[in-house]
Amino acid sequence: MKIVCRCEDITEEDIIKAIEEYGCSTLAELKQLLRLGMGHCQGRTCLILAAKILARKTGKSLEEIMPSFRPPIIPVEIGLIGEKKDER
Amino acid sequence: MKDRAEVVIIGAGINGCALAYELAKRGKDVVVLEKHYICYGATGRCGAGIRQQWATKENALLAKKSVEIFERLSEELGYDIGLRQGGYLIAIHDEEEMRQAKKNVEMQRSIGLPVKIISPDEIKEIAPILDPEGMEAIAATFCPTDGHANPFKTTYAYARAAKKLGAKIYKFTEVKDIKVKDGKVEEVVTNRGKIKTKYVVNAAGAWSKEIAKMVGINMPNKPVRKEALVTEPIERLFDCMVISFKHGIYFSQQEEGQILGGIPSPEEKIGYYTEPTFSFLKHMAYMLGKYAPPLKHINILRQWTGFYDVTPDALPILGETNIEGFIQCNGFSGHGFMIAPMVAKLLAQLICQEKLDMPIDRLSMERFKGKITKEKAVVG
Structure with a gap:
């Protein structure tokens, strides 16, 4: 068993199954179906690995598969970002 | 093809x-x-919510009949859709909203929905993390068969x-x-x-x-950009979706433990724009802290945009x-x-x-x- 996404416990087998059985051909679809890259690290380690598996299985180039990232860049505390100056 | x-x-x-x-x-x-x-x-x-508490009978009936289907859908389709029925708690902020809520609840009950109006104390019983004062809520409506599923x-x-x-x-x-x-x-x-x-x-x-x-x-439809965010997953704190028509906020704790929610962005635009805004993040975080103060200590992981296809x-x-x-x-x-x-x-x-x-x-x-x-x- 090879773990690809450590935050969400997703293995290489899970990804291959999603590609072969569910016809996933993009990282976005793998995220939707498996929660790949949706954990605490936001896919920093796994998305590139998953992209390589996708490239190998679909014959697409890595450039075509590159992930999109959603802000914030690092996790931020609700209380920190939602603080209003006058309420300090 | x-x-x-x-x-x-x-x-x-x-x-x-x-x-x-x-x-x-x-x-x-x-x-x-x-x-x-x-x-x-x-x-x-989307916010994944399944709500039957509508003001028009058309929407309420469509939603009620849909819930009946959702309840047996995992079995029918042979695939777990992640349905959770923790209810929807809709904040009531003033007398005018109370009048509308009473009208809605009467119609909703007439079609067989188990909706009721609850007091601020009952709000805290259903979801102890909520602060009725911070929510500026004088009451709420609650329907226990509402919920959410994994879209x-x-x-x-x-x-x-x-x-x-x-x-x-x-x-x-x-x-x-x-x-x-x-x-x-x-x-x-x-x-x-x-x-x-x-x-x-x-x-x-x-x-x-x-x-x-x-x-x-x-x-006559208009594409209206909406924003949402999600936090890190945490231990289960509450089961219901919390919403307010006045503040436009909605949030719930999803199956995996993350809090997912949205609120109208201060920079809301019509048209196909997809950039998430910092002003949304700030506003939503502020309102989450008001509604549920313990949430101030958890981390936001992600924000994104989507479109409502809005009719008149x-x-x-x-x-x-x-x-x-x-x-x-x-x-x-x-x-x-x-x-x-x-x-x-x-x-x-x-x-x-x-x-x-x-x-x-x-x-x-x-x-x-x-x-x-x-x-x-x-x-x-």
Whole structure:
């Protein structure tokens, strides 16, 4: 068993199954179906690995598969970002 | 790609996929065309909520019948859709909202929904993390059978079941034109070839307006950008979805433990913009802290945008048009996910010329010619 996404416990087998059985051909679809890259690290380690598996299985180039990232860049505390100056 | 099908559905969101399943189940030869991939649009970006507490009877009935289907959907489709029925708690902020809530609850109870008005103390009993004072709530309405499901899993479940019954779903296939002859739809032209068909279903969400133009129908729908965020997963703190019509906020704790929610962005725009804004993040974080102070200590992981396909009365546009075979299935105005199971069933009944479980004539575009009654219970 090879773990690809450590935050969400997703293995290489899970990804291959999603590609072969569910016809996933993009990282976005793998995220939707498996929660790949949706954990605490936001896919920093796994998305590139998953992209390589996708490239190998679909014959697409890595450039075509590159992930999109959603802000914030690092996790931020609700209380920190939602603080209003006058309420300090 | 096939060059012929009885029904061509445009859009593989929840409504397109659910309809494909309902039609395939009835033996129809169905093709779904999707410009991107399954759940690319509003379905894959939505708040996942399933609410039956509406101000108009049309929406309340569609939602109630849909919940009845959602409750047995995992079994029917052979795939767990992640349904959780923790209820919806809708904050009431003032006397005017109380008057509207009483009216809504009376109508909702008349169709058999177990809704009740609860006090601030009862709000804290249902969800101890909530602060009624911070919420500025004098009361709330609560319906325990409301809840949420996983939109990805639900849509994939419908798509998978539809495919097993013979439906074809073509991803990355963009509709370029729809040919009409003698007032009837005849052919759909895509970037990958043409498909002859009797029926075209416009389930393209925020892009439905563009699809309708291809057959000369001008729709009043507007694409409205909405933003949402999600936090890290935490231990289960509460079960209900919390919403407020006045503040526009909604949030819930999803199956995996993350808090997901949204609020109208201070920079809300009409049109196809996709950039997330910092002002949304700040505003939503501030309001979450007011509603549920313990949440101040958890981390936000991600924010994103999506589109509501908004109609002038916030009710969907469903059914036949003056072009024979061109069927509308759009205008969901932010609640397409929660009513999809029933909408799909009704449109399948319409296309298969069966008796409809409930009438949908009042949801055709004809209604915009007269005076419209706007759905007031809108959030997000």
